[in-house]
Amino acid sequence: MTGSAEYTPPKIWTWNKANGGQFANINRPIAGPTHEKELPVGRHPLQLYSLGTPNGVKVTIMLEELLALGHSGAEYDAWLIKIGDGDQFGSGFVDVNPNSKIPALLDRSGHKPIRVFESGSILTYLAEKFGAFLPTEQPARAECLSWLFWQMGSAPYLGGGFGHFYAYAPTKIEYAIDRFAMEVKRELDVLDRRLAESEYIAGSEYTIADIAIWPWYGGLAKGWQYGAGEFLQVQDYKNVQRWADLIYSRPAVKRGRMVNRLSGDPSEQLRERHDASDFETKTQDKIEAVV
Numbered sequence: 682m683t684g685s686a687e688y689t690p691p692k693i694w695t696w697n698k699a700n701g702g703q704f705a706n707i708n709r710p711i712a713g714p715t716h717e718k719e720l721p722v723g724r725h726p727l728q729l730y731s732l733g734t735p736n737g738v739k740v741t742i743m744l745e746e747l748l749a750l751g752h753s754g755a756e757y758d759a760w761l762i763k764i765g766d767g768d769q770f771g772s773g774f775v776d777v778n779p780n781s782k783i784p785a786l787l788d789r790s791g792h793k794p795i796r797v798f799e800s801g802s803i804l805t806y807l808a809e810k811f812g813a814f815l816p817t818e819q820p821a822r823a824e825c826l827s828w829l830f831w832q833m834g835s836a837p838y839l840g841g842g843f844g845h846f847y848a849y850a851p852t853k854i855e856y857a858i859d860r861f862a863m864e865v866k867r868e869l870d871v872l873d874r875r876l877a878e879s880e881y882i883a884g885s886e887y888t889i890a891d892i893a894i895w896p897w898y899g900g901l902a903k904g905w906q907y908g909a910g911e912f913l914q915v916q917d918y919k920n921v922q923r924w925a926d927l928i929y930s931r932p933a934v935k936r937g938r939m940v941n942r943l944s945g946d947p948s949e950q951l952r953e954r955h956d957a958s959d960f961e962t963k964t965q966d967k968i969e970a971v972v
Contacts, residue, residue, distance in 0.1 A: 696709070707765065707767050712781065713775060716767075720787075726789055727744065727786060727789070728760070728789060729744070729784060730783065730786075731760070731940075732762050732784075733940060736783065736896070738938055738940075740784045742895075743808075744807070745933035745940075746813075746892070746937070747807065747814075749932070752811045759940045759953055759954040761952050761953050762785075769783060778796070788806075800833075800893065801829055804829065804889040805889065808889050814892065821886075825884075828882045828890035828894065832894045832898075833893070836897050838861060843858070844907045844909075846858050848908065862913065865901075868898070869918045870918070872894070872898055872921050887928075895925065895929075900925075902925040947964065949964070950965035
């Protein structure tokens with residue numbers, strides 16, 4: 682087995698050293714703000730504070746889909762939160778999400794602002810607010826919400842488990858990688874079996890279940906996550922591949938994937954979004970061309 686020598690946990694764990702790895706500078710065992718910093722506020726009803734990770738992309742896809750349906754009240758400002766720099770620990774962000782995780786949404790359309798945090802909660806809130814992408818009748822509603830919560834429970838195995846130990850941990854630990862690779866492949870098989878019998882995740886209609894699951898497992902299927910496509914043999918999951926391509930063919934999905942993005946082709950990075958025209962005029966390639 683590769684990795685460090687066998688470790689015997691102490692009787693009481695203490696935080697007395699950095700744990701290493703890509704995110705060591707922002708990991709800590711306590712909550713609350715580390716510094717005072719107010720959040721910016723734009724002109725639209727919805728203020729999103731996020732980053733173009735799979736969890737962040739869920740919400741920008743949802744907002745772009747709502748706008749594509751003609752819901753003008755879904756206009757939004759998407760502000761960039763650089764989690765590597767610790768922006769999520771600013772006092773303003775903690776006020777919106779006490780858990781200091783992106784995405785966080787502030788709905789300023791009413792007489793009193795409403796904060797919404799956790800990506801699954803934001804998707805449900807927006808679906809109910811605008812009456813879209815969430816069935817209202819049973820059993821379709823229960824099926825959709827079951828798959829939504831499946832994703833919320835499964836993503837820690839993919840991102841926090843497999844992704845961390847395969848791509849980000851300072852040492853490669855065979856046991857940890859094997860453990861989480863096994864679980865991720867089981868999850869892909871769950872999806873593949875479901876999609877063998879259903880066009881979309883929750884049935885014949887596109888819902889917030891697809892919007893939640895696609896950035897994680899669709900991205901994994903297309904080889905965008907952790908450079909692990911070959912390792913996990915994602916091409917073998919034919920039904921997941923079919924579905925991943927189907928979702929990515931939607932223009933709103935392509936737009937949503939661009940928002941708050943910091944990596945990849947500069948023409949596909951819209952680091953902040955404050956108007957629909959920004960997709961044409963303010964992508965990173967155009968900004969860099971002016972500098």
